[in-house]
Amino acid sequence: MQKYPNPMNPSVVGVDVLDRHIDPSGKLHSHRLLSTEWGLLSIVKSIIGAARSKTYVQEHSVVDPVEKTMELQSTNISFTNMVSVDERLTYKPYPQDTEKTVLTQEAIITVKGVSLSSYLEGLMASTISSNANEG
Amino acid sequence: MNSVGEACTDMKREYDQCFNRWFAEKFLKGDGSGDPCTDLFKRYQQCVQKAIKEKEIPIEGLEFMGHSKEKPEGSS
Numbered sequence: 001m002q003k004y005p006n007p008m009n010p011s012v013v014g015v016d017v018l019d020r021h022i023d024p025s026g027k028l029h030s031h032r033l034l035s036t037e038w039g040l041l042s043i044v045k046s047i048i049g050a051a052r053s054k055t056y057v058q059e060h061s062v063v064d065p066v067e068k069t070m071e072l073q074s075t076n077i078s079f080t081n082m083v084s085v086d087e088r089l090t091y092k093p094y095p096q097d098t099e100k101t102v103l104t105q106e107a108i109i110t111v112k113g114v115s116l117s118s119y120l121e122g123l124m125a126s127t128i129s130s131n132a133n134e135g
Numbered sequence: 136m137n138s139v140g141e142a143c144t145d146m147k148r149e150y151d152q153c154f155n156r157w158f159a160e161k162f163l164k165g166d167g168s169g170d171p172c173t174d175l176f177k178r179y180q181q182c183v184q185k186a187i188k189e190k191e192i193p194i195e196g197l198e199f200m201g202h203s204k205e206k207p208e209g210s211s
Contacts, residue, residue: 014139016147016183018194020154020176022167028158033187033194035139056139056192065163077193 010036010055028063034074055079068093084110140186146179 014035022028034057044053059074070091076084087107094100138147153172161167187194 013137015136016139016143017150017154017176017179018183022170026167028162028167033139033183033192058194063162065165065167077195080193 010038013037013054026064026066028065030059030061030063032059032061033057034059068098082112084108086110138183138186139190139192140183143179143182143186146175146182150175150179 012034014033016033017030018033019031020029035054036057037054055076055078057074058077059072061070061072063070072089073087075086085107086109087105090104092102092104094102138144150172153175157171161169
């Protein structure tokens with residue numbers, strides 16, 4: 001039985017550099033295009049067309065060779081009318097041991113113009129107030 | 136790792152090898168001058184641009200040839 005890639009975890013199948021330059025302060029900027037596959041069943045792919053099964057992400061990274069830091073920001077450019085996934089990662093030397101690296105990662109997911117965090121807050125607020133009324 | 140444009144993969148690999156060498160041996164050691172990969176990059180870029188147009192990939196507002204750009208706003 002053939003195993004398919006995990007549809008919850010896309011795999012990156014293509015990477016291209018769109019632009020790369022060093023800014024006046026000596027930091028290296030790269031703009032990259034990533035293409036990802038979701039492991040759709042081949043029958044689904046044959047219905048929607050193989051080209052449509054790929055989703056694309058645009059990534060901007062900055063490497064500071066002096067501070068030894070790297071910052072990455074990425075955003076999806078496919079399905080932007082449905083969902084927006086913005087991710088930001090920073091890599092810095094660990095202060096107590098500069099042989100180690102600290103990674104900070106955050107992602108903001110917005111569905112149809114409503115940020116998920118504000119949707120959850122709204123839900124909690126209305127739950128709390130309706131519980132208070134019942135008491 | 137392949138290119139988005141199938142025809143560009145070889146050019147991409149050549150450029151990547153050149154870049155990785157310059158990045159590790161020069162840039163990270165403090166020598167950011169003299170990028171030896173410019174010609175390779177130009178050829179590779181022409182191919183990628185063509186593939187992007189053909190596949191209608193919606194890249195927003197990216198200036199090529201060296202301008203730094205703000206990250207575009209989220210949804211369309």
